Amino acid sequence: MHVKAKQMAFGGLLLALSIVCMVLGSIIETNTLFLLAAASYFVGIVIREMNLSAGAAFLIAGILLGFILAPNKFYVISYAVMGCYIWMREFLWKRLTSYSGKKSRMMLLWVAKYLIFNIFYVIMICFFGEVLFTKQLSKVMWMIVFAAGQAGFFIYDSAYEYVQRSIWGKYRSHIF
Numbered sequence: 019m020h021v022k023a024k025q026m027a028f029g030g031l032l033l034a035l036s037i038v039c040m041v042l043g044s045i046i047e048t049n050t051l052f053l054l055a056a057a058s059y060f061v062g063i064v065i066r067e068m069n070l071s072a073g074a075a076f077l078i079a080g081i082l083l084g085f086i087l088a089p090n091k092f093y094v095i096s097y098a099v100m101g102c103y104i105w106m107r108e109f110l111w112k113r114l115t116s117y118s119g120k121k122s123r124m125m126l127l128w129v130a131k132y133l134i135f136n137i138f139y140v141i142m143i144c145f146f147g148e149v150l151f152t153k154q155l156s157k158v159m160w161m162i163v164f165a166a167g168q169a170g171f172f173i174y175d176s177a178y179e180y181v182q183r184s185i186w187g188k189y190r191s192h193i194f
Contacts, residue, residue: 025068028193029076032060036080037087040097044090054093055174058100059181065108066182067190073108077101099138104178106134135171143167 039057043050057080065073080101084094110130117123143163 025072029064029068029072032064033076033079033083036060036097037083040080040084040088040093043093044088050093054097054100055177057097058104059178061101062104062108062178062182063186065105066186070105070109070112073105077105099142100174103134103138107131107175107178110134131175132168132171135175139164139167139171 036057039053043053043057046053061073061077061080064076077098081094081098084097085091088094110127114123114127117126143160
């Protein structure tokens with residue numbers, strides 16, 4: 019795999035911004051989810067500008083550097099899950115581009131995205147519930163937490179689409 023020097027430097031700058039977002043998420047507690055989401059969006063930018071393997075390398079480098087530099091390791095795990103979701107989402111998009119039928123392709127993408135998210139989310143709330151919640155939750159509260167996660171996912175995914183289409187789409191011509 020040959021990488022151009024400009025792309026390599028750009029990836030390094032995005033990796034630095036990703037780490038800064040993770041560290042700031044540990045320092046500014048009120049903006050943690052926003053900053054972790056922003057850090058994971060850089061994975062998608064690298065994938066779209068380079069390729070999936072460069073995105074995977076970027077994600078692994080971000081996770082390793084995050085464990086070294088970020089004070090709160092739980093946020094690095096959150097970044098890793100968000101980045102893995104972005105990588106899988108872009109992988110699915112690239113796979114489904116060859117699929118005929120635009121409506122069925124978009125429906126398949128949405129179903130796959132929600133399936134991927136819910137696998138990560140259910141694992142998180144089942145196995146890390148003691149870390150996330152201070153006391154045992156009732157079944158009604160579990161349902162509320164699950165529904166809130168679905169709403170949060172919709173916002174996260176819509177924001178990612180907006181960043182890729184509107185914000186990054188506007189600035190990428192100035193960089194490349």
